[in-house]
Amino acid sequence: MTAWAEDFRKLFPHARVDEPMSRHTTFHIGGPADALVAVHDEAQLARLYVFARRHALPVMLLGRGSNLLVLDRGIRGVVVRLKGDFERIEFPGGTLVRAGAGARLPQLAMDCAERGLTGVETLVGVPGTVGGGLVMNAGTREGEIGAVVRRVRIFEPELGKGAWIGGGALRFSYRKSNLENRVVLAGELELKAGVKGDILARVRELQGRRSQTRPIHTFNVGSVFKNPPGRFVAQLIQEAGLKGLRRGGAKVSDLHANFIENDQGATAADVLGLVETLREAVRSRFNVELELEVKVVGEA
Ligand SMILES: Cc1cc2nc3c(=O)[nH]c(=O)nc-3n(C[C@H](O)[C@H](O)[C@H](O)COP(=O)(O)OP(=O)(O)OC[C@H]3O[C@@H](n4cnc5c(N)ncnc54)[C@H](O)[C@@H]3O)c2cc1C
Structure with a gap:
């Protein structure tokens, strides 16, 4: 200790x-x-x-x-x-939604759909929190959270409290934001009014599609690498014949080649070993440099 x-x-x-x-x-x-x-x-x-x-x-x-x-x-x-206060999802009026950083993205998608608000349906399949989602600019091909963000509440350690920042102070790009080294407390999103039944149907459709194309019941962290411009990593890894490749307890998913699964008590070293093998194979075969989407933290 x-x-x-x-x-x-x-x-x-x-x-x-x-x-x-x-x-x-x-x-x-x-x-x-x-x-x-x-x-x-x-x-x-x-x-x-x-x-x-x-x-x-x-x-x-x-x-x-x-x-x-x-x-x-x-x-x-x-x-x-x-937790606690930070898990609240509130609807202050109109098409605004204010979500605490500890609230879950799938919950946010469902609550907004229930209120007939459209714009975050695709987050139903992203198993993170609003805080992690804002930092990562979480999303899918259907859209990203950054596109609907109006303001973000940031904790200011020197002041001992939070403050809202918005507009030009926020920057979002593909799985990236300028919130990475900040403490995100909440996000205020501006959605659009829609037809509740249609939005709920869309949410269900997206949920169903993901459960068929992603290994959602194994231990993983979603996409390991970012897609390089104009290419899909999963396709590159698959074409290199590396689906199912194993290193220790870690394995390239049979269902989606940009997912690594911990199916046999993998260590972080196993995963990083597999990451290097995939990078090397894709570099030598396609001359493409893969960038990690997953965040690596802690001591090796
Ligand atoms: C099965 C599966 C499918 C996935 N599919 C997708 C997908 O389709 N699209 C997608 O974008 N992602 C996907 N992901 C990845 C992941 O869910 C997202 O990146 C998500 O936004 C991460 O949120 P989190 O709360 O888990 O963050 P964490 O993993 O806990 O943290 C991620 C980073 O954010 C920081 N962070 C977290 N909370 C805060 C905060 N309040 N303030 C400041 N920094 C913070 C952490 O320090 C860390 O650097 C998937 C993951 C899985 C397991």
Whole structure:
């Protein structure tokens, strides 16, 4: 146990110390975080940042861990999950929706559909949180969350509270945003009014299509690599004959070649080994450099 952990637990009695991150990522991979804590409102988050600053601890925000490869020696410092107030989805009027960073994207898609609001149906198949979704500019070929964002609430550690930023201060591109090193507390989206029955039907259609084309019941993190301009990674990997390729407990999915599955107690090192093999094969066969979509964090 680290020297500061005792004091930390006095401040946050429900915090977990030396918590295996494999319990908190959809890959089910990852060494221990020094501490993992859920915070429920901005005041608690402010107290956490005061403690972290006093002890010079890094702080990392965690959503559902659905885009994370946590390395085998784990994460130093404090990992934070946003719960309570941060899980609310509110409809302040008109076509606006305000969603806390801890709310789930599929829930957001369903709630908006139920209210006859269109624009986020495609997020029904993205198993992350609003916070992780904003940071990653989550989406599909049907659209990305960034396209409907009006404002984002950011925590300002120096002020000890959140502030809304919008307009020109926000930048979103393919699986990327300028929110990466910020603490996202909520997003305000501007949707469009539609016909509830049509929107719900679309959500169901998208859900059904994904369950046939993606391995949604295995331990994975979705697409491992970003699609290079004009190409589909899954096709390149498939054409290189690498579907089903294995490294330790990690395997290239038989269903979707841009997914790696942890089907036999894989380590992060197994996954990274497989990643390098895929990169090398695609580079030598197609002269294409693959960029990771999954975020790699922690100590090797
Ligand atoms: C089966 C499956 C299918 C998927 N399909 C898609 C898809 O179609 N489209 C797509 O875009 N993605 C897809 N993903 C990937 C993933 O769900 C998205 O990237 C999602 O947005 C990640 O959200 P998260 O809450 O899990 O973030 P995490 O994985 O927990 O974190 C991702 C990054 O965001 C940071 N972060 C998280 N929350 C906050 C916050 N509140 N403030 C600041 N930083 C934060 C983390 O530190 C990390 O750097 C899929 C994943 C799986 C497992």
